[in-house]
Amino acid sequence: NMYMTTQQQPPPPPANVNSVLTAIRNSSSPNNTIRHPSERVLQQWSDTYLHHHTCNYLTSLLYIIDWESSTAGGGNAAGVVEESSRLMAAILFKNCVPKAFSVPIDSLLEGITTNDNDTNALRVFIDQLRHERNVIRQTLPNLLFRARTDNNSSNNDKTLMLHLQLALSNIALFDFPTGWPTLLEELMHVVKNGSGGGGATAIRGDNDTGMMMIVRVRAIQALRMCLSSIRHRKIVVQKGRGGGRRGGGGRQQQQHPMMDMRHLESMIGKAVHERKEVHRMACNIFNGLAEGIVQHAQLAVTGGSSSSGVGQEGDATCTAWQMECKLATQYIKCMTEVIPMLEIEQVVHSDPRVPAVRSLLDNLTQICQAVKAYPFVSTPSTLMGVSSIHQQEMTIQMDKLYRATLTCCMSSMKYQPQLFATQITAVLPSVVEPILTLDEAVLQSMPVKRLIVMTSFIQMVLQCALYDERRKDRLGSKNAVLSMLMGRKGGGSGNDESGDGSNPNNDPAVIAARETVTALLAEGTIERLIECIVGKFLMLHPDEVEEWESDPEGRYETDLAEEAMLDAASPRHCGGALLMTLMNVETDRVAKTLLDLTQRVFQQLPQDDVNSMLSREACYRALELCHNSMIAKGKRRLNFSDWFQAELLPILQTELAENSPVAMRAMQARAVTLTQAYALSLKGEEFDAAFQSIAKLMAAPDLVTALCASRCIDYLAILSVQERESGEDSPQLLAVRSHSVFALGNAFALANRAESEECLRVILMCVSALVEANGVYLEPVLQAIAEQLPPLWERAGDSVPIHSCLLSVLTHLIMKMGYSTVENSHVQAVLFPLLDYCTDINVVNRAETLLEDGLRLWLVTLLSSRVATMGSKLTSMLPRLEMILRSGLEPHLSLKVLQFNSILLGKQVVEPLGDFLRELLVTLTSRVHVKAKGNGDEMEDDGGNGGVGSKEKDVGTMRDAIAALSFADILMQLFPDLGYNISSPAIGKVISYI
Numbered sequence: 001n002m003y004m005t006t007q008q009q010p011p012p013p014p015a016n017v018n019s020v021l022t023a024i025r026n027s028s029s030p031n032n033t034i035r036h037p038s039e040r041v042l043q044q045w046s047d048t049y050l051h052h053h054t055c056n057y058l059t060s061l062l063y064i065i066d067w068e069s070s071t072a073g074g075g076n077a078a079g080v081v082e083e084s085s086r087l088m089a090a091i092l093f094k095n096c097v098p099k100a101f102s103v104p105i106d107s108l109l110e111g112i113t114t115n116d117n118d119t120n121a122l123r124v125f126i127d128q129l130r131h132e133r134n135v136i137r138q139t140l141p142n143l144l145f146r147a148r149t150d151n152n153s154s155n156n157d158k159t160l161m162l163h164l165q166l167a168l169s170n171i172a173l174f175d176f177p178t179g180w181p182t183l184l185e186e187l188m189h190v191v192k193n194g195s196g197g198g199g200a201t202a203i204r205g206d207n208d209t210g211m212m213m214i215v216r217v218r219a220i221q222a223l224r225m226c227l228s229s230i231r232h233r234k235i236v237v238q239k240g241r242g243g244g245r246r247g248g249g250g251r252q253q254q255q256h257p258m259m260d261m262r263h264l265e266s267m268i269g270k271a272v273h274e275r276k277e278v279h280r281m282a283c284n285i286f287n288g289l290a291e292g293i294v295q296h297a298q299l300a301v302t303g304g305s306s307s308s309g310v311g312q313e314g315d316a317t318c319t320a321w322q323m324e325c326k327l328a329t330q331y332i333k334c335m336t337e338v339i340p341m342l343e344i345e346q347v348v349h350s351d352p353r354v355p356a357v358r359s360l361l362d363n364l365t366q367i368c369q370a371v372k373a374y375p376f377v378s379t380p381s382t383l384m385g386v387s388s389i390h391q392q393e394m395t396i397q398m399d400k401l402y403r404a405t406l407t408c409c410m411s412s413m414k415y416q417p418q419l420f421a422t423q424i425t426a427v428l429p430s431v432v433e434p435i436l437t438l439d440e441a442v443l444q445s446m447p448v449k450r451l452i453v454m455t456s457f458i459q460m461v462l463q464c465a466l467y468d469e470r471r472k473d474r475l476g477s478k479n480a481v482l483s484m485l486m487g488r489k490g491g492g493s494g495n496d497e498s499g500d501g502s503n504p505n506n507d508p509a510v511i512a513a514r515e516t517v518t519a520l521l522a523e524g525t526i527e528r529l530i531e532c533i534v535g536k537f538l539m540l541h542p543d544e545v546e547e548w549e550s551d552p553e554g555r556y557e558t559d560l561a562e563e564a565m566l567d568a569a570s571p572r573h574c575g576g577a578l579l580m581t582l583m584n585v586e587t588d589r590v591a592k593t594l595l596d597l598t599q600r601v602f603q604q605l606p607q608d609d610v611n612s613m614l615s616r617e618a619c620y621r622a623l624e625l626c627h628n629s630m631i632a633k634g635k636r637r638l639n640f641s642d643w644f645q646a647e648l649l650p651i652l653q654t655e656l657a658e659n660s661p662v663a664m665r666a667m668q669a670r671a672v673t674l675t676q677a678y679a680l681s682l683k684g685e686e687f688d689a690a691f692q693s694i695a696k697l698m699a700a701p702d703l704v705t706a707l708c709a710s711r712c713i714d715y716l717a718i719l720s721v722q723e724r725e726s727g728e729d730s731p732q733l734l735a736v737r738s739h740s741v742f743a744l745g746n747a748f749a750l751a752n753r754a755e756s757e758e759c760l761r762v763i764l765m766c767v768s769a770l771v772e773a774n775g776v777y778l779e780p781v782l783q784a785i786a787e788q789l790p791p792l793w794e795r796a797g798d799s800v801p802i803h804s805c806l807l808s809v810l811t812h813l814i815m816k817m818g819y820s821t822v823e824n825s826h827v828q829a830v831l832f833p834l835l836d837y838c839t840d841i842n843v844v845n846r847a848e849t850l851l852e853d854g855l856r857l858w859l860v861t862l863l864s865s866r867v868a869t870m871g872s873k874l875t876s877m878l879p880r881l882e883m884i885l886r887s888g889l890e891p892h893l894s895l896k897v898l899q900f901n902s903i904l905l906g907k908q909v910v911e912p913l914g915d916f917l918r919e920l921l922v923t924l925t926s927r928v929h930v931k932a933k934g935n936g937d938e939m940e941d942d943g944g945n946g947g948v949g950s951k952e953k954d955v956g957t958m959r960d961a962i963a964a965l966s967f968a969d970i971l972m973q974l975f976p977d978l979g980y981n982i983s984s985p986a987i988g989k990v991i992s993y994i
Contacts, residue, residue: 012044015057020045021064021081024088046096050103050129058100059132062139064089065160083160090160094167101174105130137180140168144222145190145215161218169225176230177281183226184281188288190219191327213323220330227337230282233275279341286342286353289335290360296328297367300401303380321383325397332367332404335360339408340415357419361412365423367405371398372430374438374446403453406431410453410460417466418504424467424513431457432520436528440536444571451571455578461517462585469514472505521586530582530593530622537575538625539618540666548662552703553756560673560708561758576625583629591630591637594622602647613663620670627677640681644690648675652693658701669705672697676712679719684731691716692739698746698766706750707759710766713743717769736773741781744770748788757799764792764805768812775816782817786826793830800849806834807853811860818864831861832873839880847889855884855893862900875905882913891924892963899970907975914982921986924964927957965990 013019026038045057065086108126144164176183194212299306305320306327344351376398379391409427412420431454434443443451465471504510519525540548547555559572583590598619605612623630623638630638651671656664675682675690682690694716697709717740720732729737744767751763771778771785778785789809796802810831813821821827838854841847858877865874878901884894902909910917968987972979 012041012048015045015060017060017063020057020060020089021085024064024085024092027088028084042092046092046099049096049099056132058093058096059135059139061089061093061096062136062143065093065143065164066139083157087160087163090163090167094163094170097167097170098174101133101171101179104178105133133175133179136171137175140164140171141186141190144168145219165218165222165225168222169229172226173229173233176226177278181281184223184285187219187223187226188285191216191223191292192288210319213320213327217323217326217330220327220334224330224334224337227282227334230278231337231341233278276343279343282341283338286335286338287356289331289338290356290363292331293328293335293360293367294363296324296331297363297370297401300325300328300397301367301370301380303382322393322397325401329400329404332364332401332408336404336408336411339411342416344416344419354419357416358422361409361420361423364405364409364412365426368402368409368427368430371402371405372434374399374402374434374442374450399447399450403450406453406457410457413460413464417464418507418510421466421504421507421509421513424461425516428458428461428516428520432529435532435536438536440539440541443536444541446571448570448574451574455574459578459581462581466504466510467513467517468585469518472514521589526582526586526589527593530579530590531597533575533579533582534594534597534618534622535615537571538579538621539614540663545614545662545666548666548704553707553754553759556704556707557756557758560669560704561711561762576621579622580625580629583626587629588637591626594619594626595638598623610661610663613661613667617663617667617670620667620674624670624674624677631678631681638678640678641683641686644675644678644682644686649686649689649693652690652697656700656702656705660702665702665705668697668700669702669708672705672708672712676715679716684735687716687720687732688735688738691735691743695739695743695746698743698750703753707754707762710747710750710763713747714762714766714769717766717773721773733773736770737777740770740774740778744778744781744785751788751792757801760792760795761801761805764802764809768805768808771809771812771816779817779820782813782821782824783826785813786821786824789826789830793834803834803838803850804853806830807838807850807857810834811853811857814857814860814864819866819869822861822864823866823869828873831857832877835861835877836880839884841884841887841889847887851884852890852893855890855897858897859893859900862897862904865904867904871905874901878909885913885920886916888920891920891960895963895967899967902971902974907978910971910975910978910982914978917982918985921964921968921983922989924960925986925990927961 020042023038023041026034027042029035029038049057064081105126108122108129144161171180172183194216295306298304300321303321305324342353342357344353344357374395375391376395377391379394383394406427409420409423412423434454461467520529544555544559547558559570579590598616601612601615601619605615607613630636631640648671651668652675654668656668672694675694679687679690691713694709694712698706698713700706700709716732717736720730720736723730723732747763747766747770751760754760754763789806792802793806796806810827813827822831835854835858838846838850839858841851862874881894881897881901884890885898898909898913964986968979968983972983
């Protein structure tokens with residue numbers, strides 16, 4: 001704890017195979033006295049890797065992971081290491097790698113300035129560190145690319161290998177290319193040959209083609225992770241260090257900020273140049289990846305295999321083909337990481353890499369065309385006789401290959417749009433075609449990941465400025481200063497006619513791509529696409545209609561709840577995202593199309609037909625998704641007021657029975673959410689009618705509709721509070737208050753019907769919002785409200801969201817109605833158990849989830865309490881307050897709670913804590929008089945504590961400092977002698993500093 005006095009922890013014991021293995025085994029012990037010390041030692045070895053000069057920790061972990069060398073310490077530890085310990089060792093190794101490799105050895109050499117004993121020890125440590133890194137570079141590939149021959153622990157082995165792959169990618173982040181320049185080439189060698197090269201040794205089972213294929217797949221997966229780490233490496237700009245040197249006895253001179261600004265170009269330029277060099281070296285494997293994509297994709301589609309085994313039959317053929325599919329997919333994923341690092345930013349026609357990139361993009365397009373069918377129907381003749389290859393397996397593998405290819409196309413489009421323009425004319429129609437031609441059932445049967453990739457590709461094409469005919473004149477207007485700093489040539493106007501081919505507007509491929517996009521947005525086509533999105537993506541399908549009947553709470557949480565709106569992993573949200581992109585690109589036309597479609601469905605289809613009602617619900621959903629664009633940009637494309645009166649209000653006012661068609665109930669629920677989306681467009685009388693009708697729907701027999709109504713009432717109540725101006729109640733707030741008693745009754749009744757945590761949370765938030773909007777106007781029904789709270793408290797269990805909602809309800813009740821609420825027996829039956837629950841910091845995660853809100857409720861309770869009636873209960877809670885104060889949690893609130901306790905109960909509340917409070921105030925106000933170390937300051941050796949107990953940890957936040965000074969001020973006013981005794985050390989330090 002940062003507020004408690006901490007002593008420096010002793011250094012951990014030396015790390016060797018025996019000690020590390022013992023700690024790993026003990027860390028899984030059910031006995032706390034054995035487990036906790038072992039966990040602490042493991043954490044120390046990791047945290048203090050470069051501080052205690054103990055380099056053997058990582059190599060010890062590798063020896064434990066090595067299944068042949070797992071007789072720890074050369075036989076000193078009997079028996080083979082169990083799988084669980086090997087897996088834990090791999091996890092610890094992966095987690096420690098960033099700390100071990102993030103510090104360049106050259107930076108450690110800078111600290112050597114003299115020849116004293118400490119410097120000699122540092123030299124020895126650096127030699128050990130260099131040796132250990134070399135051992136890791138040699139040993140890790142051996143472990144990673146050695147296929148296991150036993151089948152008993154295949155699942156554990158896959159997990160262990162995943163952590164080793166992640167560890168290798170962590171090393172690549174820091175070690176490529178300076179420390180390990182041949183890393184990517186070594187991985188490519190294993191991918192191609194199935195055996196180690198460079199630092200990787202031969203693989204057990206080289207003659208077994210199945211094992212070799214497993215190793216190749218494992219290697220290319222590791223290669224993709226390494227490429228991803230390298231690509232996402234941040235640019236680090238080194239600040240000037242001034243004239244001081246570490247260990248030289250001189251004080252480091254801080255440069256003036258303007259000095260850094262004057263050298264901004266050189267600083268950023270150097271960092272960008274280094275990044276470009278890293279990317280250039282990473283792209284050396286481009287040709288190998290491009291060849292592998294062609295080879296393995298062709299084998300995957302034709303059913304062949306690159307393995308050298310002969311006479312393979314049955315399951316062997318199946319396994320070999322599946323491995324080819326995995327290799328093809330992983331090759332393409334690796335290329336997806338490489339393409340952003342190509343950085344072809346000069347004139348594309350003169351860059352020598354362009355022909356190879358064009359060839360790659362042509363091949364990707366051909367693969368897309370070959371595997372685009374869904375479900376895949378063309379089984380290769382080589383696989384016809386294999387019983388284990390079913391149509392479903394073929395479809396699954398081709399779908400993975402299609403998604404990987406289309407994702408690589410998106411990467412190419414994002415980073416090389418001019419080069420990819422050649423492929424737009426072929427790829428875009430092939431992606432749009434299934435949406436337009438496939439029926440709803442087939443489209444819904446597609447994997448969600450496939451739909452996400454397809455719709456994302458169309459979105460990216462529509463958002464690309466290069467392919468937009470209307471934005472062609474704005475191309476090339478780069479920020480010249482930023483371009484110079486980033487090492488690029490400053491771009492001129494997009495209409496540059498210099499004749500060097502730099503103007504993309506003159507590129508025939510770009511022109512053809514624009515024509516393809518224009519055709520997609522042409523009259524007739526865009527309307528058809530929108531109708532398909534609404535009818536195939538947004539409309540409820542039969543499974544959802546059935547779920548509406550069988551599991552209404554599940555249906556609400558899946559599609560209509562607040563959390564579900566942010567979930568993109570569903571067909572409906574893929575279609576919704578594409579629709580909103582179309583809306584942003586062609587706002588007026590899409591808005592008109594949606595309104596015409598909604599009107600046509602309403603007028604031309606039978607009103608009592610189930611499909612007609614589902615179509616109307618889908619149209620309403622589309623209008624709800626696009627509500628921002630419908631009323632934004634200074635133009636209202638929808639007169640919601642008139643439409644609400646004519647169409648939505650009658651739906652809201654319709655009383656549906658429990659056996660009414662699901663489609664009709666779904667349409668009513670959608671009318672509720674649509675009203676919520678456009679609530680700001682409602683006028684005073686319309687707001688009143690909407691609130692009254694929707695409050696009534698909280699008692700609807702259909703549970704989904706009732707829950708939608710509850711969330712809408714919550715929103716409308718909060719909106720009415722926000723609409724209040726200059727202290728006067730708005731018409732919306734008056735409307736809410738006039739119907740709130742009725743709404744609260746329906747809300748509590750709905751709470752009795754709801755079973756799930758999410759649904760109960762929605763209802764309680766509605767209650768909280770109604771209480772906040774009404775305040776003292778609810779005092780006549782306070783007793784009725786209070787009587788509903790104990791049953792809800794009993795249902796809360798250990799649910800954090802429900803407790804948080806109850807905190808909100810009680811806080812608003814007490815804030816608005818004062819001591820009459822606090823002294824209500826039903827409220828007290830919930831209030832004090834709830835406070836006790838939320839402030840129990842001994843429970844794991846309680847401080848992080850509920851403590852702050854619990855302290856706020858405690859503070860509100862104190863403000864509304866009278867000593868005569870509440871003194872004993874408040875006094876009984878003081879030990880809990882002392883525990884929170886001593887823990888240093890939320891001091892800005894806990895000090896406030898102590899302050900008001902002392903006002904109510906007297907100075908006997910503060911006196912026992914005098915010594916502790918004196919030190920606490922000094923610590924909290926240290927933010928004012930202790931300067932924290934900046935990012936540019938050098939960190940001195942802290943004796944191996946890894947920063948534990950350092951000054952940075954002891955300096956409080958400014959918020960804490962203000963809270964401490966405020967507490968000291970009030971304390972000296974209330975009890976001058978006691979207050980001065982407690983506060984003077986902290987205030988004295990602040991004054992002396994000022």
